[in-house]
Amino acid sequence: MTRVLITNDDGIDSPGLVTLARAALRHRLDVVVAAPHEESSGTSAGLTVLGEEPVAKPVELDGLPGVQCHAVTARPAFIVLSARGGSFGDPPDVVLSGVNRGINVGRAVLHSGTVGAALTAGMNDLLGLAVSLEHPEPGELHWDSAEELAVEVIPLLLDSAPGTVLNLNVPALPPAELGPLTRASLASAGSVQTRLEQAGEATEVVTTVVDGSAEPGTDAYLLRQGKPTVTALRSVSEDPDFTWPAGR
Template sequence: MELQNTPTPYSNKCIKFSNRKPRILITNDDGILSPGIQAAAEAVADLGELLIIAPDRQQTAMGRSFPRQANQGIIKEVALTLNGKKRVAYSIIGSPAYAVAHGVLEMTKRKPDLCISGINYGENLGLLLTCSGTLGAAMEANSHRIPALAFSREAEVSQHLLSDYPKLSWEKEKSVVRFWTEKVLKEGMIKESSILNINIPREIQAKEDFRITRQASENYFEFIPPNKRDLDTPYELKSQRIIPENRLNKNSDIYVFAIENKISVTPLTWDFSI
């Protein structure tokens, strides 16, 4: 099936509102103090009632895990400045998926209408999706029947796990978040998807410069084999970016993102079976 930008095949499952604004849950896996979550919140602050809750610290690559840890579930108020105004957000000791679960079950009387996860430092493409805390948070929201948008931006591999967040410009990324949030609130999700995985290249020209893609069946990052070492000594595997251009489908997320340098928008569903 050929995938094209227009007309975009949106489902008729649009998000319906009466005389109220939508409630938008905003989360991430980089931590509540990440500039990425602030950028996402600023991009949509006037579109709905925001509930911002995220892990209290860096939680990259946690997937949709629910690890047990000391002081798990402690929630604290955090003051974020969004577009010059102070807003209440919440940090939680727990994984990205835990943050979403507590946000939905404990921090609001009205179930959110939409979840935004991100904006993540580092792209989430191909077989990496199951590792991603950004996607894990989106999946947890969707398990509560909440449609979700997962946003990731291109970043150096060395920046993916940092808690000392690199200073970057977020204006183009914010325009992408705004564009897709407005589109989904108005038109519904693409096809029969319940999650959109949206990856933003470093050098995009416009928010409209996107393609609807399929998830590549290839790794985008791979671990580097360690040199000979003392197995009793702690060691963290290093990763490197892999772009197997000759094996990539030209409609795949990796190809569109890495080769065509366009925003990749991948509609996802829960059905992993064939």
């Protein structure tokens, strides 16, 4: 049976984590959940451990009876590497990361802890999927839409070559109003913005901001049309077009 690690960067208490685990369980996959014990947004593929050494505490999550779950004092990319090394039982074949509160689109995905976990999986010849849900403010989070689209995309991922990483973004619409799932390129527009959420506790929240110039056919552009998007990502690799100066 295919072994799947579910992780995120919003922390172990996020409903998006349960949403994504349920999508995997609907495909009868062997699921283990391991996620940061606290918010870890904007950490990219960072390997920070909170404390002298990582601590994994077993927890129970509502809606996931019988599923092994862990709250870990580390960032999502570190959790992926730990899982690959057998820290949470049999190593996973697949890493599903999310569902993130807020989209991860354009070149700003470089900074996302959600995407960073999926890319870390891909760099280690696992399959990776990052799932993010648009969160308008004020507005409703449609976790059911994210679950249905994850269910749709998981078979596509499972049929892909090892190292494949997909980035799924879900618009803020109920399932009945979603447009068709569309392959998209990365928007060149997009930036990451950090704001202080609770001044007393100095909690930083990282959000993706996309300006009005997103190009047609890109993830940011299509999301505005109500279309969920999927983008295949490639992590760090050599640049074959770089030319050394003469004599070097």
